[in-house]
Amino acid sequence: AWLGITWETAVRRQSEHFAAYGAAIDRLSAQGLVYPSFESRADIARLVREREAGGAWPRDPDGAPLYPGIAKSLSAEARDRLIGQGVPFAVRLDMAAACARAGGLRWQETGQGPAGESGDVAAQPEAWGDVILARKETPTSYHLSVVIDDALQGVTDVVRGVDLFWSTSVHRLLQELLGLPVPAYRHHRLVRDAAGQKLSKSTQAAGLRELRAEGASPADVRRLVGLP
Known part of the structure:
Protein backbone atom coordinates (compact mmCIF):
# COMPACT_ATOMS: atom_id res chain seq x y z
CA ALA A 1 0.00 0.00 0.00
CA TRP A 2 2.86 2.39 0.78
CA LEU A 3 4.05 2.19 -2.84
CA GLY A 4 0.58 2.94 -4.13
CA ILE A 5 0.13 -0.58 -5.47
CA THR A 6 -3.14 -2.42 -4.85
CA TRP A 7 -3.88 -6.04 -5.63
CA GLU A 8 -6.86 -8.32 -5.81
CA THR A 9 -7.63 -10.69 -2.97
CA ALA A 10 -7.35 -13.41 -2.02
CA VAL A 11 -3.61 -13.62 -2.62
CA ARG A 12 -2.78 -16.72 -4.65
CA ARG A 13 -0.19 -18.95 -2.98
CA GLN A 14 1.58 -21.43 -5.22
CA SER A 15 1.82 -24.03 -2.45
CA GLU A 16 -1.99 -24.24 -2.47
CA HIS A 17 -2.30 -24.86 -6.21
CA PHE A 18 -0.05 -27.80 -7.01
CA ALA A 19 -3.02 -29.54 -8.66
CA ALA A 20 -3.21 -26.82 -11.34
CA TYR A 21 0.48 -27.16 -12.11
CA GLY A 22 0.20 -30.94 -12.18
CA ALA A 23 -2.65 -30.69 -14.68
CA ALA A 24 -0.41 -28.58 -16.95
CA ILE A 25 2.36 -31.18 -16.72
CA ASP A 26 -0.19 -33.85 -17.65
CA ARG A 27 -1.22 -31.85 -20.74
CA LEU A 28 2.39 -31.51 -21.84
CA SER A 29 2.98 -35.20 -21.17
CA ALA A 30 -0.01 -36.11 -23.32
CA GLN A 31 1.68 -34.20 -26.16
CA GLY A 32 4.91 -36.13 -25.61
CA LEU A 33 6.78 -32.95 -24.64
CA VAL A 34 8.16 -33.81 -21.19
CA TYR A 35 10.27 -36.60 -19.73
CA PRO A 36 11.76 -37.54 -16.35
CA SER A 37 15.49 -37.19 -15.77
CA PHE A 38 17.17 -39.03 -12.90
CA GLU A 39 20.66 -37.55 -12.65
CA SER A 40 21.57 -35.74 -9.44
CA ARG A 41 23.15 -32.29 -9.51
CA ALA A 42 26.50 -33.98 -8.85
CA ASP A 43 25.91 -36.35 -11.78
CA ILE A 44 25.13 -33.44 -14.08
CA ALA A 45 28.20 -31.50 -12.95
CA ARG A 46 30.34 -34.57 -13.70
CA LEU A 47 28.79 -35.01 -17.14
CA VAL A 48 29.40 -31.35 -17.95
CA ARG A 49 33.07 -31.67 -16.92
CA GLU A 50 33.44 -34.72 -19.15
CA ARG A 51 31.97 -32.91 -22.13
CA GLU A 52 33.97 -29.76 -21.52
CA ALA A 53 37.13 -31.84 -21.71
CA GLY A 54 36.42 -32.02 -25.43
CA GLY A 55 35.55 -28.33 -25.84
CA ALA A 56 33.15 -25.68 -24.67
CA TRP A 57 29.73 -26.91 -23.56
CA PRO A 58 26.73 -24.65 -24.30
CA ARG A 59 25.29 -22.57 -21.48
CA ASP A 60 21.95 -20.86 -20.99
CA PRO A 61 21.46 -17.06 -20.79
CA ASP A 62 22.10 -17.21 -17.03
CA GLY A 63 25.43 -18.95 -17.60
CA ALA A 64 24.40 -22.42 -16.39
CA PRO A 65 25.41 -25.40 -18.56
CA LEU A 66 22.63 -26.97 -20.59
CA TYR A 67 21.38 -30.36 -19.47
CA PRO A 68 23.86 -32.97 -20.79
CA GLY A 69 22.13 -36.14 -19.65
CA ILE A 70 20.71 -39.07 -21.56
CA ALA A 71 17.35 -39.46 -19.81
CA LYS A 72 15.45 -38.46 -22.94
CA SER A 73 16.71 -41.61 -24.66
CA LEU A 74 15.59 -43.99 -21.89
CA SER A 75 12.82 -46.40 -22.76
CA ALA A 76 9.42 -46.06 -21.13
CA GLU A 77 10.11 -49.31 -19.30
CA ALA A 78 13.39 -48.01 -17.89
CA ARG A 79 11.75 -44.79 -16.74
CA ASP A 80 8.88 -46.63 -15.07
CA ARG A 81 11.32 -48.95 -13.33
CA LEU A 82 13.37 -46.09 -11.90
CA ILE A 83 10.28 -44.21 -10.77
CA GLY A 84 8.92 -47.40 -9.20
CA GLN A 85 12.18 -47.79 -7.30
CA GLY A 86 11.70 -44.35 -5.81
CA VAL A 87 14.63 -42.72 -7.60
CA PRO A 88 14.30 -38.91 -7.39
CA PHE A 89 13.57 -37.27 -10.72
CA ALA A 90 12.95 -33.96 -12.42
CA VAL A 91 10.39 -33.41 -15.17
CA ARG A 92 12.09 -31.73 -18.13
CA LEU A 93 10.67 -30.10 -21.21
CA ASP A 94 11.84 -31.68 -24.45
CA MET A 95 12.91 -28.35 -25.89
CA ALA A 96 13.52 -29.52 -29.46
CA ALA A 97 10.11 -31.16 -29.68
CA ALA A 98 8.40 -28.24 -27.95
CA CYS A 99 9.94 -25.65 -30.27
CA ALA A 100 9.02 -27.74 -33.30
CA ARG A 101 5.43 -27.88 -32.07
CA ALA A 102 5.16 -24.18 -31.23
CA GLY A 103 7.06 -22.59 -34.13
CA GLY A 104 8.42 -19.04 -33.96
CA LEU A 105 7.32 -16.99 -30.97
CA ARG A 106 7.47 -13.30 -30.04
CA TRP A 107 6.42 -10.97 -27.26
CA GLN A 108 5.74 -7.27 -26.84
CA GLU A 109 8.31 -5.58 -24.62
CA THR A 110 7.45 -2.13 -23.25
CA GLY A 111 10.62 -1.91 -21.19
CA GLN A 112 14.12 -2.86 -22.23
CA GLY A 113 16.21 -6.01 -22.34
CA PRO A 114 19.87 -6.25 -21.31
CA ALA A 115 21.01 -4.98 -24.71
CA GLY A 116 18.21 -2.46 -25.15
CA GLU A 117 15.75 -4.90 -26.76
CA SER A 118 12.26 -3.42 -26.92
CA GLY A 119 9.04 -3.60 -28.91
CA ASP A 120 8.53 -6.82 -30.87
CA VAL A 121 11.05 -9.33 -29.44
CA ALA A 122 11.76 -12.77 -30.90
CA ALA A 123 11.71 -15.49 -28.24
CA GLN A 124 14.69 -17.85 -28.08
CA PRO A 125 13.56 -20.73 -25.84
CA GLU A 126 16.04 -23.16 -27.38
CA ALA A 127 18.83 -21.24 -25.63
CA TRP A 128 17.69 -22.75 -22.32
CA GLY A 129 17.90 -26.41 -23.27
CA ASP A 130 15.64 -28.99 -21.62
CA VAL A 131 14.52 -26.87 -18.65
CA ILE A 132 13.09 -28.39 -15.47
CA LEU A 133 9.34 -27.87 -15.08
CA ALA A 134 8.83 -29.87 -11.88
CA ARG A 135 10.52 -32.23 -9.46
CA LYS A 136 9.30 -35.30 -7.64
CA GLU A 137 9.34 -33.46 -4.31
CA THR A 138 8.18 -30.08 -5.71
CA PRO A 139 5.58 -30.53 -8.45
CA THR A 140 6.24 -27.22 -10.19
CA SER A 141 8.92 -24.67 -11.06
CA TYR A 142 9.20 -20.92 -11.48
CA HIS A 143 8.71 -21.19 -15.25
CA LEU A 144 5.57 -23.29 -14.99
CA SER A 145 4.03 -21.51 -12.00
CA VAL A 146 4.24 -18.00 -13.39
CA VAL A 147 2.54 -18.78 -16.71
CA ILE A 148 -0.27 -20.72 -15.00
CA ASP A 149 -0.74 -18.11 -12.27
CA ASP A 150 -0.71 -15.19 -14.71
CA ALA A 151 -3.32 -16.86 -16.89
CA LEU A 152 -5.63 -17.89 -14.05
CA GLN A 153 -5.47 -14.43 -12.49
CA GLY A 154 -6.07 -12.57 -15.75
CA VAL A 155 -2.72 -10.78 -15.68
CA THR A 156 -2.36 -8.48 -18.70
CA ASP A 157 1.00 -6.83 -17.95
CA VAL A 158 4.04 -8.42 -16.31
CA VAL A 159 6.58 -6.05 -14.73
CA ARG A 160 9.83 -7.57 -13.44
CA GLY A 161 13.60 -7.20 -13.37
CA VAL A 162 15.73 -7.35 -16.50
CA ASP A 163 17.53 -10.42 -15.13
CA LEU A 164 14.40 -12.36 -16.14
CA PHE A 165 14.21 -10.90 -19.64
CA TRP A 166 15.29 -14.00 -21.57
CA SER A 167 13.28 -16.30 -19.27
CA THR A 168 10.30 -14.82 -21.10
CA SER A 169 11.29 -17.02 -24.04
CA VAL A 170 10.46 -20.13 -21.99
CA HIS A 171 7.26 -18.55 -20.72
CA ARG A 172 6.11 -17.72 -24.25
CA LEU A 173 6.76 -21.31 -25.27
CA LEU A 174 4.73 -22.70 -22.37
CA GLN A 175 1.90 -20.25 -23.08
CA GLU A 176 1.78 -21.44 -26.67
CA LEU A 177 1.87 -25.14 -25.77
CA LEU A 178 -0.80 -24.79 -23.09
CA GLY A 179 -3.06 -22.38 -24.99
CA LEU A 180 -2.66 -19.58 -22.45
CA PRO A 181 -3.12 -15.83 -23.04
CA VAL A 182 -0.01 -13.73 -23.63
CA PRO A 183 0.51 -10.64 -21.46
CA ALA A 184 2.66 -7.64 -22.35
CA TYR A 185 6.03 -7.51 -20.60
CA ARG A 186 7.99 -4.66 -19.09
CA HIS A 187 11.46 -5.45 -17.76
CA HIS A 188 13.13 -2.78 -15.66
CA ARG A 189 16.70 -2.25 -14.59
Whole structure:
Protein backbone atom coordinates (compact mmCIF):
# COMPACT_ATOMS: atom_id res chain seq x y z
CA ALA A 1 0.00 0.00 0.00
CA TRP A 2 2.86 2.39 0.78
CA LEU A 3 4.05 2.19 -2.84
CA GLY A 4 0.58 2.94 -4.13
CA ILE A 5 0.13 -0.58 -5.47
CA THR A 6 -3.14 -2.42 -4.85
CA TRP A 7 -3.88 -6.04 -5.63
CA GLU A 8 -6.86 -8.32 -5.81
CA THR A 9 -7.63 -10.69 -2.97
CA ALA A 10 -7.35 -13.41 -2.02
CA VAL A 11 -3.61 -13.62 -2.62
CA ARG A 12 -2.78 -16.72 -4.65
CA ARG A 13 -0.19 -18.95 -2.98
CA GLN A 14 1.58 -21.43 -5.22
CA SER A 15 1.82 -24.03 -2.45
CA GLU A 16 -1.99 -24.24 -2.47
CA HIS A 17 -2.30 -24.86 -6.21
CA PHE A 18 -0.05 -27.80 -7.01
CA ALA A 19 -3.02 -29.54 -8.66
CA ALA A 20 -3.21 -26.82 -11.34
CA TYR A 21 0.48 -27.16 -12.11
CA GLY A 22 0.20 -30.94 -12.18
CA ALA A 23 -2.65 -30.69 -14.68
CA ALA A 24 -0.41 -28.58 -16.95
CA ILE A 25 2.36 -31.18 -16.72
CA ASP A 26 -0.19 -33.85 -17.65
CA ARG A 27 -1.22 -31.85 -20.74
CA LEU A 28 2.39 -31.51 -21.84
CA SER A 29 2.98 -35.20 -21.17
CA ALA A 30 -0.01 -36.11 -23.32
CA GLN A 31 1.68 -34.20 -26.16
CA GLY A 32 4.91 -36.13 -25.61
CA LEU A 33 6.78 -32.95 -24.64
CA VAL A 34 8.16 -33.81 -21.19
CA TYR A 35 10.27 -36.60 -19.73
CA PRO A 36 11.76 -37.54 -16.35
CA SER A 37 15.49 -37.19 -15.77
CA PHE A 38 17.17 -39.03 -12.90
CA GLU A 39 20.66 -37.55 -12.65
CA SER A 40 21.57 -35.74 -9.44
CA ARG A 41 23.15 -32.29 -9.51
CA ALA A 42 26.50 -33.98 -8.85
CA ASP A 43 25.91 -36.35 -11.78
CA ILE A 44 25.13 -33.44 -14.08
CA ALA A 45 28.20 -31.50 -12.95
CA ARG A 46 30.34 -34.57 -13.70
CA LEU A 47 28.79 -35.01 -17.14
CA VAL A 48 29.40 -31.35 -17.95
CA ARG A 49 33.07 -31.67 -16.92
CA GLU A 50 33.44 -34.72 -19.15
CA ARG A 51 31.97 -32.91 -22.13
CA GLU A 52 33.97 -29.76 -21.52
CA ALA A 53 37.13 -31.84 -21.71
CA GLY A 54 36.42 -32.02 -25.43
CA GLY A 55 35.55 -28.33 -25.84
CA ALA A 56 33.15 -25.68 -24.67
CA TRP A 57 29.73 -26.91 -23.56
CA PRO A 58 26.73 -24.65 -24.30
CA ARG A 59 25.29 -22.57 -21.48
CA ASP A 60 21.95 -20.86 -20.99
CA PRO A 61 21.46 -17.06 -20.79
CA ASP A 62 22.10 -17.21 -17.03
CA GLY A 63 25.43 -18.95 -17.60
CA ALA A 64 24.40 -22.42 -16.39
CA PRO A 65 25.41 -25.40 -18.56
CA LEU A 66 22.63 -26.97 -20.59
CA TYR A 67 21.38 -30.36 -19.47
CA PRO A 68 23.86 -32.97 -20.79
CA GLY A 69 22.13 -36.14 -19.65
CA ILE A 70 20.71 -39.07 -21.56
CA ALA A 71 17.35 -39.46 -19.81
CA LYS A 72 15.45 -38.46 -22.94
CA SER A 73 16.71 -41.61 -24.66
CA LEU A 74 15.59 -43.99 -21.89
CA SER A 75 12.82 -46.40 -22.76
CA ALA A 76 9.42 -46.06 -21.13
CA GLU A 77 10.11 -49.31 -19.30
CA ALA A 78 13.39 -48.01 -17.89
CA ARG A 79 11.75 -44.79 -16.74
CA ASP A 80 8.88 -46.63 -15.07
CA ARG A 81 11.32 -48.95 -13.33
CA LEU A 82 13.37 -46.09 -11.90
CA ILE A 83 10.28 -44.21 -10.77
CA GLY A 84 8.92 -47.40 -9.20
CA GLN A 85 12.18 -47.79 -7.30
CA GLY A 86 11.70 -44.35 -5.81
CA VAL A 87 14.63 -42.72 -7.60
CA PRO A 88 14.30 -38.91 -7.39
CA PHE A 89 13.57 -37.27 -10.72
CA ALA A 90 12.95 -33.96 -12.42
CA VAL A 91 10.39 -33.41 -15.17
CA ARG A 92 12.09 -31.73 -18.13
CA LEU A 93 10.67 -30.10 -21.21
CA ASP A 94 11.84 -31.68 -24.45
CA MET A 95 12.91 -28.35 -25.89
CA ALA A 96 13.52 -29.52 -29.46
CA ALA A 97 10.11 -31.16 -29.68
CA ALA A 98 8.40 -28.24 -27.95
CA CYS A 99 9.94 -25.65 -30.27
CA ALA A 100 9.02 -27.74 -33.30
CA ARG A 101 5.43 -27.88 -32.07
CA ALA A 102 5.16 -24.18 -31.23
CA GLY A 103 7.06 -22.59 -34.13
CA GLY A 104 8.42 -19.04 -33.96
CA LEU A 105 7.32 -16.99 -30.97
CA ARG A 106 7.47 -13.30 -30.04
CA TRP A 107 6.42 -10.97 -27.26
CA GLN A 108 5.74 -7.27 -26.84
CA GLU A 109 8.31 -5.58 -24.62
CA THR A 110 7.45 -2.13 -23.25
CA GLY A 111 10.62 -1.91 -21.19
CA GLN A 112 14.12 -2.86 -22.23
CA GLY A 113 16.21 -6.01 -22.34
CA PRO A 114 19.87 -6.25 -21.31
CA ALA A 115 21.01 -4.98 -24.71
CA GLY A 116 18.21 -2.46 -25.15
CA GLU A 117 15.75 -4.90 -26.76
CA SER A 118 12.26 -3.42 -26.92
CA GLY A 119 9.04 -3.60 -28.91
CA ASP A 120 8.53 -6.82 -30.87
CA VAL A 121 11.05 -9.33 -29.44
CA ALA A 122 11.76 -12.77 -30.90
CA ALA A 123 11.71 -15.49 -28.24
CA GLN A 124 14.69 -17.85 -28.08
CA PRO A 125 13.56 -20.73 -25.84
CA GLU A 126 16.04 -23.16 -27.38
CA ALA A 127 18.83 -21.24 -25.63
CA TRP A 128 17.69 -22.75 -22.32
CA GLY A 129 17.90 -26.41 -23.27
CA ASP A 130 15.64 -28.99 -21.62
CA VAL A 131 14.52 -26.87 -18.65
CA ILE A 132 13.09 -28.39 -15.47
CA LEU A 133 9.34 -27.87 -15.08
CA ALA A 134 8.83 -29.87 -11.88
CA ARG A 135 10.52 -32.23 -9.46
CA LYS A 136 9.30 -35.30 -7.64
CA GLU A 137 9.34 -33.46 -4.31
CA THR A 138 8.18 -30.08 -5.71
CA PRO A 139 5.58 -30.53 -8.45
CA THR A 140 6.24 -27.22 -10.19
CA SER A 141 8.92 -24.67 -11.06
CA TYR A 142 9.20 -20.92 -11.48
CA HIS A 143 8.71 -21.19 -15.25
CA LEU A 144 5.57 -23.29 -14.99
CA SER A 145 4.03 -21.51 -12.00
CA VAL A 146 4.24 -18.00 -13.39
CA VAL A 147 2.54 -18.78 -16.71
CA ILE A 148 -0.27 -20.72 -15.00
CA ASP A 149 -0.74 -18.11 -12.27
CA ASP A 150 -0.71 -15.19 -14.71
CA ALA A 151 -3.32 -16.86 -16.89
CA LEU A 152 -5.63 -17.89 -14.05
CA GLN A 153 -5.47 -14.43 -12.49
CA GLY A 154 -6.07 -12.57 -15.75
CA VAL A 155 -2.72 -10.78 -15.68
CA THR A 156 -2.36 -8.48 -18.70
CA ASP A 157 1.00 -6.83 -17.95
CA VAL A 158 4.04 -8.42 -16.31
CA VAL A 159 6.58 -6.05 -14.73
CA ARG A 160 9.83 -7.57 -13.44
CA GLY A 161 13.60 -7.20 -13.37
CA VAL A 162 15.73 -7.35 -16.50
CA ASP A 163 17.53 -10.42 -15.13
CA LEU A 164 14.40 -12.36 -16.14
CA PHE A 165 14.21 -10.90 -19.64
CA TRP A 166 15.29 -14.00 -21.57
CA SER A 167 13.28 -16.30 -19.27
CA THR A 168 10.30 -14.82 -21.10
CA SER A 169 11.29 -17.02 -24.04
CA VAL A 170 10.46 -20.13 -21.99
CA HIS A 171 7.26 -18.55 -20.72
CA ARG A 172 6.11 -17.72 -24.25
CA LEU A 173 6.76 -21.31 -25.27
CA LEU A 174 4.73 -22.70 -22.37
CA GLN A 175 1.90 -20.25 -23.08
CA GLU A 176 1.78 -21.44 -26.67
CA LEU A 177 1.87 -25.14 -25.77
CA LEU A 178 -0.80 -24.79 -23.09
CA GLY A 179 -3.06 -22.38 -24.99
CA LEU A 180 -2.66 -19.58 -22.45
CA PRO A 181 -3.12 -15.83 -23.04
CA VAL A 182 -0.01 -13.73 -23.63
CA PRO A 183 0.51 -10.64 -21.46
CA ALA A 184 2.66 -7.64 -22.35
CA TYR A 185 6.03 -7.51 -20.60
CA ARG A 186 7.99 -4.66 -19.09
CA HIS A 187 11.46 -5.45 -17.76
CA HIS A 188 13.13 -2.78 -15.66
CA ARG A 189 16.70 -2.25 -14.59
CA LEU A 190 17.84 -3.83 -11.34
CA VAL A 191 18.38 -1.96 -8.10
CA ARG A 192 22.07 -2.18 -7.21
CA ASP A 193 24.23 -1.04 -4.32
CA ALA A 194 27.22 1.29 -4.54
CA ALA A 195 29.44 -1.63 -5.55
CA GLY A 196 27.12 -2.61 -8.40
CA GLN A 197 25.78 -5.70 -6.60
CA LYS A 198 22.15 -6.57 -7.28
CA LEU A 199 20.00 -6.06 -4.20
CA SER A 200 18.47 -9.38 -3.20
CA LYS A 201 17.49 -11.42 -0.17
CA SER A 202 20.37 -13.80 -0.81
CA THR A 203 22.84 -10.98 -0.12
CA GLN A 204 20.79 -9.66 2.83
CA ALA A 205 20.31 -6.36 1.02
CA ALA A 206 18.03 -3.67 2.37
CA GLY A 207 14.37 -4.23 1.52
CA LEU A 208 11.42 -1.86 1.29
CA ARG A 209 11.02 -1.81 5.06
CA GLU A 210 14.59 -0.65 5.53
CA LEU A 211 14.43 1.86 2.68
CA ARG A 212 11.26 3.36 4.10
CA ALA A 213 12.81 3.60 7.58
CA GLU A 214 15.76 5.43 6.06
CA GLY A 215 13.43 8.06 4.63
CA ALA A 216 12.99 6.87 1.04
CA SER A 217 9.73 7.82 -0.64
CA PRO A 218 7.65 5.70 -3.02
CA ALA A 219 8.86 7.96 -5.84
CA ASP A 220 12.46 7.23 -4.83
CA VAL A 221 11.86 3.48 -5.08
CA ARG A 222 10.19 3.75 -8.46
CA ARG A 223 13.08 5.86 -9.72
CA LEU A 224 15.56 3.20 -8.58
CA VAL A 225 14.03 0.64 -10.95
CA GLY A 226 13.48 3.07 -13.82
CA LEU A 227 9.71 3.41 -13.53
CA PRO A 228 7.86 6.73 -13.92
